[in-house]
Amino acid sequence: xxxxxxxxxxxxxxxxxxxxxxxxxxxxxxxxxxxxxxxxxxxxxxxxxxxxxxxxxxxxxxxxxxxxxxxxxxxxxxxxxxxxxxxxxxxxxxxxxxxxxxxxxxxxxxxxxxxxxxxxxxxxxxxxxxxxxxxxxxxxxxxxxxxxxxxxxxxxxxxxxxxxxxxxxxxxxxxxxxxxxxxxxxxxxxxxxxxxxxxxxxxxx
Amino acid sequence: xxxxxxxxxxxxxxxxxxxxxxxxxxxxxxxxxxxxxxxxxxxxxxxxxxxxxxxxxxxxxxxxxxxxxxxxxxxxxxxxxxxxxxxxxxxxxxxxxxxxxxx
Numbered sequence: 001x002x003x004x005x006x007x008x009x010x011x012x013x014x015x016x017x018x019x020x021x022x023x024x025x026x027x028x029x030x031x032x033x034x035x036x037x038x039x040x041x042x043x044x045x046x047x048x049x050x051x052x053x054x055x056x057x058x059x060x061x062x063x064x065x066x067x068x069x070x071x072x073x074x075x076x077x078x079x080x081x082x083x084x085x086x087x088x089x090x091x092x093x094x095x096x097x098x099x100x101x102x103x104x105x106x107x108x109x110x111x112x113x114x115x116x117x118x119x120x121x122x123x124x125x126x127x128x129x130x131x132x133x134x135x136x137x138x139x140x141x142x143x144x145x146x147x148x149x150x151x152x153x154x155x156x157x158x159x160x161x162x163x164x165x166x167x168x169x170x171x172x173x174x175x176x177x178x179x180x181x182x183x184x185x186x187x188x189x190x191x192x193x194x195x196x197x198x199x200x201x202x203x204x205x
Numbered sequence: 206x207x208x209x210x211x212x213x214x215x216x217x218x219x220x221x222x223x224x225x226x227x228x229x230x231x232x233x234x235x236x237x238x239x240x241x242x243x244x245x246x247x248x249x250x251x252x253x254x255x256x257x258x259x260x261x262x263x264x265x266x267x268x269x270x271x272x273x274x275x276x277x278x279x280x281x282x283x284x285x286x287x288x289x290x291x292x293x294x295x296x297x298x299x300x301x302x303x304x305x306x307x308x
Contacts, residue, residue, distance in 0.1 A: 026303070026306075026307075029303065029306060030299065030303055033294065033299050033302050033303065034293070034294055034299060037294030037298060037299065037302070038293060038294050041294065041295075041298070046283065049283075055295070055298050055301075058294075058298060058302070059298065059301055059302050059305065062302045062305075062306075063302070063305055063306070066306055110236060110268065112232055112233055112236075113216055113220075114220075115216060115217060115219070115220025115221075115223070115224075115231075116220065116223070116231040116232055116233045116234075117216050117219050117220050117223070117231070117232050117262075117264070118232035118235075118236075118262070118264040118265055118268060119264070120264040120265075120267050120268045121267075122263070122267060123267045123270065123271060126271075126274070129274065129277050129278050129281055132278050132281075132282070133278075133281045133282060133285055139282050139285060142278060142279060142282040143282060143283075146279060146283075157279070161276055161279060161280060162279065162280065162283045182240055185240065186239065186240040189272060189275055189276060190272065192275050192279065193271055193272050193275040196275055196278065197271070200271065200274060200275070200278070
């Protein structure tokens, strides 16, 4: 990489580069790809957990981003804008993937009796997170169970708990109200708890 | 007395207790407060009410612990499953993006 190129990669602001891409500068486009491609690949990979699929997402995200660049409003940062695009590209790829076995969420929510008292079996034996993470079989099982969550709940759980985005960011990315994000997150966690229960209780070990 | 009858009587007694103790919420209200409690966004007064219920209710205590553990386990399993990604974007990906743009 030439010295001038290296300097451009670190010196020019995203805003300046966006202006130059709009004025048909290919080198500015390349700088944006090199500057942002790495973290975008990490985001896509953490959602899809598939390297080839994640690279496709980044490619789709840039194609989409470049074609919509003229409409990029400078109110939000360029990185925030790109993040939303790559997250949506990744979620779209997951949606288009093989038909998944989805659990019925209603059957996985907590139960209460007529007195509004919770029904919950005592937890006598509980595996530690270390025991679970330490076993390849259990790790695979956890990933499978997350996959069983209905799509709109799984997306919220992935973005909030795994990607650690804020409620407001998830709301903006998925086009939901913040209240709806919270409700879905809580239900997704509750359902996942139920799905992971036999595993966390060490049953079938 | 059978265990199930015993357990039903205990649950009824608990229901009556939760309805009648001042500042006490029932398990369903507890459920509705959980996400804000975990995020630390519950107002102080409601935190006291939430924790008062937590002290007296074995079921909600067990449930909250398992719910927290679920979050921790999923975070750690995903962190572990993420293959390392180099900081630089792979060269063939950069080329693919720029070539698609040129078309």
